[in-house]
Amino acid sequence: MAELSQNLPQGDTETQGNWSQVAPIGILYFIQNFIVIVLNNVFYMLPILFLLWDKLKASPWIALLIFTGILGLVIGFAVLSFVFFRYRLFEGSVEVKSGIIFKKHINLPFNRIQNVKIEQPFYYRPFGYASLAFDSGGSLSQEARLIALRLDSAQSLRQQISENKAEREITEARHESFTDSSTRHDVINETVINTRSIGDLAMHGVTSNRVYLLLAFVAPFIDDIIEYFSDRFAGWGLNIQSHIENDPTWQIGLYVIALFLFFLGIMTVLSIIGAIILFWGFTLSKTQEKFIRRSGLINRHEVAVPISRIQIAIMKQDWLDTLFGRMNLRLDQLNAQANAANPEALANKLMIPSVFAYQCRDILAYVFPEHQLHNTAFLSIKKMFITRFVLWLVLPITLGLTVLFAYHDDPNWWILWLTPVALSALIWLRWRRWGFAYTDDYIYIKKGLLGVDRYCIPVHKIQRVSISQSYWMRRSQVASIKFHLASGGYSIPLIDETIAKQLQSVILYQIESQARSWM
Amino acid sequence: MATNTDKKLLDVPNAQNGFSNQLIETVNEAQIDSPNMTHVATTYPGISLMVGVVVIAVISIIFAGLIIQPLFALPEQLEYWSIRIWGGIALLWCLLEAYEYGANKRLGYCLREQDITMFKGWLFRKISTQPICRIQHIEVKQGPVDRKSGLAKLHVFSAGDLTQTFIIPGLEKEKAEFIRNTILHHKELQQRG
Numbered sequence: 062m063a064e065l066s067q068n069l070p071q072g073d074t075e076t077q078g079n080w081s082q083v084a085p086i087g088i089l090y091f092i093q094n095f096i097v098i099v100l101n102n103v104f105y106m107l108p109i110l111f112l113l114w115d116k117l118k119a120s121p122w123i124a125l126l127i128f129t130g131i132l133g134l135v136i137g138f139a140v141l142s143f144v145f146f147r148y149r150l151f152e153g154s155v156e157v158k159s160g161i162i163f164k165k166h167i168n169l170p171f172n173r174i175q176n177v178k179i180e181q182p183f184y185y186r187p188f189g190y191a192s193l194a195f196d197s198g199g200s201l202s203q204e205a206r207l208i209a210l211r212l213d214s215a216q217s218l219r220q221q222i223s224e225n226k227a228e229r230e231i232t233e234a235r236h237e238s239f240t241d242s243s244t245r246h247d248v249i250n251e252t253v254i255n256t257r258s259i260g261d262l263a264m265h266g267v268t269s270n271r272v273y274l275l276l277a278f279v280a281p282f283i284d285d286i287i288e289y290f291s292d293r294f295a296g297w298g299l300n301i302q303s304h305i306e307n308d309p310t311w312q313i314g315l316y317v318i319a320l321f322l323f324f325l326g327i328m329t330v331l332s333i334i335g336a337i338i339l340f341w342g343f344t345l346s347k348t349q350e351k352f353i354r355r356s357g358l359i360n361r362h363e364v365a366v367p368i369s370r371i372q373i374a375i376m377k378q379d380w381l382d383t384l385f386g387r388m389n390l391r392l393d394q395l396n397a398q399a400n401a402a403n404p405e406a407l408a409n410k411l412m413i414p415s416v417f418a419y420q421c422r423d424i425l426a427y428v429f430p431e432h433q434l435h436n437t438a439f440l441s442i443k444k445m446f447i448t449r450f451v452l453w454l455v456l457p458i459t460l461g462l463t464v465l466f467a468y469h470d471d472p473n474w475w476i477l478w479l480t481p482v483a484l485s486a487l488i489w490l491r492w493r494r495w496g497f498a499y500t501d502d503y504i505y506i507k508k509g510l511l512g513v514d515r516y517c518i519p520v521h522k523i524q525r526v527s528i529s530q531s532y533w534m535r536r537s538q539v540a541s542i543k544f545h546l547a548s549g550g551y552s553i554p555l556i557d558e559t560i561a562k563q564l565q566s567v568i569l570y571q572i573e574s575q576a577r578s579w580m
Numbered sequence: 581m582a583t584n585t586d587k588k589l590l591d592v593p594n595a596q597n598g599f600s601n602q603l604i605e606t607v608n609e610a611q612i613d614s615p616n617m618t619h620v621a622t623t624y625p626g627i628s629l630m631v632g633v634v635v636i637a638v639i640s641i642i643f644a645g646l647i648i649q650p651l652f653a654l655p656e657q658l659e660y661w662s663i664r665i666w667g668g669i670a671l672l673w674c675l676l677e678a679y680e681y682g683a684n685k686r687l688g689y690c691l692r693e694q695d696i697t698m699f700k701g702w703l704f705r706k707i708s709t710q711p712i713c714r715i716q717h718i719e720v721k722q723g724p725v726d727r728k729s730g731l732a733k734l735h736v737f738s739a740g741d742l743t744q745t746f747i748i749p750g751l752e753k754e755k756a757e758f759i760r761n762t763i764l765h766h767k768e769l770q771q772r773g
Binding site: 545547573 | 701703706710712739
């Protein structure tokens with residue numbers, strides 16, 4: 062430990078052992094944080110606002126007063142937060158003290174750090190500052206963040222921490238086996254292995270919906286926008302009611318299609334803009350043991366992930382992607398599924414947008430060297446999948462429709478009969494997409510509906526296996542198998558019972574006999 | 581390396597390369613239906629059923645009390661519908677408890693040198709196996725009912741366990757602690773420190 066604290070902070074000696082403050086520009090970061098908190102709670106304040114509306118209208122200066130009051134509080138709290146914020150690097154760990162009333166002290170040893178993220182919000186970029194976040198792999202509240210450092214010192218700090226880790230691991234290895242390892246010098250070598258052009262990003266915008274990224278910005282104003290446009294429509298003398306009553310059906314149909322295409326076009330453009338904002342200047346680079354992803358037009362994100370921490374590779378292809386031959390490659394780490402709901406999380410993920418299959422294969426080769434995903438023939442799952450869904454989904458709907466038609470014999474509703482047909486077709490498609498394959502070291506899963514997702518699961522990263530069977534599945538000797546990984550659970554439904562059991566015992570054998578680390 | 585695309589089955593590994601994964605005998609062995617499965621405490625299904633029925637009964641009594649009490653009258657519509665809705669829920673709940681009872685009778689586990697397996701479910705059967713070398717930590721938990729009846733729950737946590745946890749309920753306390761100690765003394769976990 063003593064040795065550690067000596068060789069760590071070569072760059073900035075003054076931080077050694079002493080608590081230090083971040084740059085004053087960090088106040089902006091705190092202000093942003095507090096504003097987000099206030100905006101998130103606006104919802105609860107709406108009833109109060111509603112009650113006071115008349116009074117506010119009568120005397121708008123009260124509103125101004127409240128507004129400045131809130132703003133003042135926010136700024137005050139931000140300044141105080143900044144004043145109380147202290148950090149130090151001491152005895153091989155990052156320590157952060159923060160909080161005005163509720164003090165928080167985080168102590169994160171370097172060897173527990175999973176990721177180091179460098180983030181540059183737009184207001185930091187002109188001044189060359191960045192915030193450095195250390196992810197402990199545990200809960201989010203245990204994340205340590207150094208709010209405002211100069212970009213170069215943030216980068217050198219990250220470098221030092223990873224070198225420090227690497228050195229420790231190597232010295233540990235030496236202690237164990239006295240093997241000479243020369244990786245020490247390669248740590249700094251960083252090679253860019255993938256970049257994305259604007260064309261690629263536009264393609265990504267077209268094929269994957271990134272509209273919600275923009276919606277997040279627009280959401281607070283959506284009511285105003287709708288109101289504005291509806292006023293406009295009224296102004297143009299557009300009367301939808303009279304059109305629907307008077308025009309022939311085919312014309313209304315055309316209106317609807319035109320409107321639909323119009324919105325689709327807008328959505329696509331917005332999605333492209335969203336994709337470009339998020340992935341602008343995308344680079345994926347590789348050091349000795351890490352992947353580093355950098356991107357972002359407004360807020361610049363930099364995520365570094367140790368390659369050994371990657372649990373699973375997922376190749377997602379929407380139906381448009383299948384036409385263009387592109388795929389989104391995602392390399393998930395710990396608890397990836399838990400954070401999936403949060404759109405912000407996408408920025409912190411190791412995701413490479415709209416790559417070609419060969420690029421995908423090349424990147425994957427660094428992570429899972431022996432994988433065979435690209436020339437694997439998949440086994441299909443049992444046809445029972447179709448029967449099951451037809452029985453539980455299509456049949457009830459069809460019965461319901463029959464009852465409906467028995468009462469309302471309206472010929473205009475015949476189109477509803479397409480529902481069961483379309484559903485059956487979708488179920489069949491889904492069944493067609495399902496597939497799995499396995500070797501001693503990897504399990505591959507393929508699924509999807511119109512698009513297709515492929516999963517590459519390394520066996521030694523599996524945490525737990527479970528097999529489930531219903532009464533009917535047992536009778537026809539079919540079983541479903543589920544693999545639990547640190548990143549989440551992945552299952553193959555309805556395969557041969559004997560295959561499932563064999564797969565389970567082989568996986569268990571691989572895990573238990575090799576004792577390879579999953580981290 | 582070729583994938584197993586045709587139905588060629590992999591060789592099931594057994595004691596090769598000094599790898600062994602034999603059954604660990606527990607305090608008192610009781611094997612009933614599955615050859616390797618040990619059932620949980622025989623009292624557990626009954627206790628679990630009793631707790632469920634008591635909860636339903638208590639809610640029903642509170643509900644009936646609300647309707648019968650002379651202090652204030654509930655709106656007629658509300659009374660009419662709430663009785664029927666609660667009746668429906670209670671009926672479904674009872675059915676679920678009955679299924680639970682059947683499932684708990686078939687609840688069991690199997691501790692081997694390298695892994696622990698849990699068998700659960702009745703119509704929907706599930707067998708999950710947790711390799712001991714992937715266990716992050718273990719807890720033996722006892723609720724108030726468990727304490728009265730001398731039972732305990734064994735929680736086994738592995739990495740990334742946010743939604744699906746591995747819990748074996750209804751173990752006798754000594755058995756639960758025996759399993760915990762066996763796992764804690766496993767050499768993989770010992771090495772990891």
